[in-house]
Amino acid sequence: MANTADIAKKQLKVLVPLAQGCEELEAVTVTDLLTRAGMQVVTAGLDSNPVTASRGMVLIPQTTIDKVMDDDFDLIVLPGGLPGADYLQNSEQVQTKLKQMAANNKTVAAICAAPKALASAGLLDGKAITSYPGSLDDSEINNMNYSNNSVVVDGNIVTSRGPGTAMDFALTLIEKHLGKDKRNEVEAPLMRPIN
Amino acid sequence: MANTADIAKKQLKVLVPLAQGCEELEAVTVTDLLTRAGMQVVTAGLDSNPVTASRGMVLIPQTTIDKVMDDDFDLIVLPGGLPGADYLQNSEQVQTKLKQMAANNKTVAAICAAPKALASAGLLDGKAITSYPGSLDDSEINNMNYSNNSVVVDGNIVTSRGPGTAMDFALTLIEKHLGKDKRNEVEAPLMRPIN
Numbered sequence: 094m095a096n097t098a099d100i101a102k103k104q105l106k107v108l109v110p111l112a113q114g115c116e117e118l119e120a121v122t123v124t125d126l127l128t129r130a131g132m133q134v135v136t137a138g139l140d141s142n143p144v145t146a147s148r149g150m151v152l153i154p155q156t157t158i159d160k161v162m163d164d165d166f167d168l169i170v171l172p173g174g175l176p177g178a179d180y181l182q183n184s185e186q187v188q189t190k191l192k193q194m195a196a197n198n199k200t201v202a203a204i205c206a207a208p209k210a211l212a213s214a215g216l217l218d219g220k221a222i223t224s225y226p227g228s229l230d231d232s233e234i235n236n237m238n239y240s241n242n243s244v245v246v247d248g249n250i251v252t253s254r255g256p257g258t259a260m261d262f263a264l265t266l267i268e269k270h271l272g273k274d275k276r277n278e279v280e281a282p283l284m285r286p287i288n
Numbered sequence: 289m290a291n292t293a294d295i296a297k298k299q300l301k302v303l304v305p306l307a308q309g310c311e312e313l314e315a316v317t318v319t320d321l322l323t324r325a326g327m328q329v330v331t332a333g334l335d336s337n338p339v340t341a342s343r344g345m346v347l348i349p350q351t352t353i354d355k356v357m358d359d360d361f362d363l364i365v366l367p368g369g370l371p372g373a374d375y376l377q378n379s380e381q382v383q384t385k386l387k388q389m390a391a392n393n394k395t396v397a398a399i400c401a402a403p404k405a406l407a408s409a410g411l412l413d414g415k416a417i418t419s420y421p422g423s424l425d426d427s428e429i430n431n432m433n434y435s436n437n438s439v440v441v442d443g444n445i446v447t448s449r450g451p452g453t454a455m456d457f458a459l460t461l462i463e464k465h466l467g468k469d470k471r472n473e474v475e476a477p478l479m480r481p482i483n
Contacts, residue, residue: 118313118320121345125313125451128343136345143348148323150316150331151348153338225479243481256320257455257480284420285452286438 105132105270108166108190111154112139112181116174117146118256119204123170126263129279130271132168137161139184147174158186168266169194173205173225173255181210188214195249200269202251204262211250221247225255260285300327300465303361303385306349307334307376311369312341313451314399318365321458324474325466327363332356334379342369353381363461364389368400368420368450376405383409390444395464397446399457404428406445416442420450455480 107127111120124134138144138154145151169190171181181187191214195201203211208224211217212233221238223245229237243258244251244265251269253262260283268276302322306315319329333339333349340346364385366376376382386409390396398406403419406412407428416433418440424432438453439446439460446464448457455478463471 116320117316121312121316124345125311125343134344148320149329150319153346153348155346243479255477255479257475257478260452261481280452282450283452284438284450286456 105167106165107132107134107168107170108161108164109134109136109170109172110139110158110181110184110187110190111136111144111152111172112177112184113142113144114147114174114180115144115172115177116205116256117148117150117152119174119259120146120152120172122256122259123172123204123263123266126260126279127168127170127266130267130275132267132270135161135164135166139180139187147177158184158190162186162190166194166199167270168200168202170266171203171207171210173203173207173228175206178206178209178228181207182213191216198249200249200251200266202253202262202266204253204259205255208252211252216250220250221245222250222252223254224252300362301360302327302329302363302365303356303359304329304331304365304367305334305353305376305379305382305385306331306339306347306367307372307379308337308339309342309369309375310339310367310372311400311451312343312345312347314369314454315341315347315367317451317454318367318399318458318461321455321474322363322365322461325462325470327465330356330359330361334375334382342372353379353385357381357385361389361394362465363395363397365461366398366402366405368398368402368423370401373401373404373423376402377408386411393444395444395446395461397448397457397461399448399454400450403447406447411445415445416440417445417447418449419447 136154137158205225206228218236244253331349332353400420401423413431439448
């Protein structure tokens with residue numbers, strides 16, 4: 094968890110790759126909330142076309158993945174959705190970036206079907222994780238500590254289940270990096286129902 | 289509430305005006321979930337430019353509001369966010385469409401700051417409603433039955449509070465038009481936490 098010195102240091106930079114067929118609600122929940130928390134969110138397409146998301150919304154990423162391969166990021170966050178998550182899994186550049194960031198102890202996060210891209214990068218063996226039910230092969234899950242919790246944090250790996258957990262996923266990332274007070278500051282004005 | 293005959297009849301058509309500075313999480317939650325429910329969602333910009341939403345995501349609407357003024361819709365749903373909601377309030381075309389649809393007993397829905405556009409169209413007097421706290425003038429609220437519930441349905445007027453209530457807002461619209469079974473069918477795969 095973040096300490097005050099880290100928090101004051103610099104604006105955190107987040108890479109959100111946007112594949113064709115990504116789940117727009119997950120993508121936008123992440124970019125919206127991390128932006129509200131004061132992070133610099135960089136959306137990067139896998140190609141130079143506008144992204145048609147899984148339920149039809151068309152998004153224009155800020156840049157493309159090839160242009161940010163040499164940039165430093167504090168977090169990489171993968172939205173789910175199909176076929177979006179398959180494209181993330183099959184993208185050589187995304188796989189390279191995931192491995193590079195994990196090796197440098199940066200936060201690697203994925204929601205819904207996107208943990209499969211982390212599995213392909215070899216980042217989930219022995220880890221506590223979750224994902225959209227059925228989106229990982231049983232043979233892969235055997236090597237993981239798989240749960241049905243909404244959000245699972247294991248060191249620098251953060252995973253979550255689907256559109257209905259995207260808000261908790263984003264708030265967990267905010268709390269992990271910027272502390273509980275910042276999480277509360279972002280969460281309160283969302284007007285979530287009080288349970 | 290919908291009966292079986294209505295449900296079978298035809299695909300429901302939904303107009304979602306997208307103003308510059310709309311809240312992207314609210315816009316996308318509505319378009320995503322109503323699309324999942326099988327409705328035909330038409331996103332319409334107030335101008336012909338891509339829409340830069342309130343937290344930076346850039347969306348491309350399918351059409352512009354001037355091109356759909358003569359089209360029939362079953363629902364109109366206004367996302368909130370600022371300055372987006374102000375643009376909706378000040379758009380002559382949006383105001384015309386709101387009045388036209390309300391007069392024809394179509395569903396008129398707004399979330400967050402967007403109920404102010406309904407107030408300007410004269411649709412909220414004497415109605416049970418909610419909105420983002422502080423987004424309506426006190427003098428306006430005096431004529432309404434204002435509550436802090438997450439989603440409020442009063443006849444054909446449906447209102448809600450903010451990004452954290454957008455999912456319940458969309459699911460309520462689905463249930464109102466397509467019934468509880470369809471709502472459940474859309475809600476289950478979202479993987480919302482079980483309280």
